[in-house]
Amino acid sequence: MAKILGLGGVFFTCKDVDTYRKWWADTMDVDITDWGTMEWKSDGKGRTMFSPFKKVSTYLEPSKKRFMINLRVSDVRTLIEKARKGGAKICGDVEDTEFGIFGWFIDPEGIKIELWQEY
16 A cells, blocks of 8 residues: 655745755755755654644744754754854754654744754
8 A cells, every 4th residue: 555654855945055054064964965965864763744823823933934843852952052143043942852852943034944853
C-alpha cells in the first residue's frame, strides 16, 4: 500500500536568496548544500508533521505568512538566543510543555519559525 513517509521539505520564494541563506548559515549554523538547500539527515528520532490550522487561528502570528516552519532541534534556548543575536524578532517566551520545549522567532523573510525540542 502506498503511503506518505514524512515531510520532504518546505519550498518558498524570498526577496534575496543569497542573503537569506547567509543569515541561516551565519546565525543558526545551518549547512547550505552545493545546490543551495538546507538539509538535515534523520537521526531516527522524532516526527515530521503536516498540520493545518483554521483560517482564524492566531498561532502563526505575528507573521503575516500563511505558513510556519517547525524545526526539531536539540537546544531551543541556545538557538533562540542565536536567532536574537542575529537580528530575528523573538515571539514570546520559550515554553516548556508536555510535548517538549518550544520557542519562536520571525526570520529575515518574515517567516515564523518554531523550534521544537522533544523530551
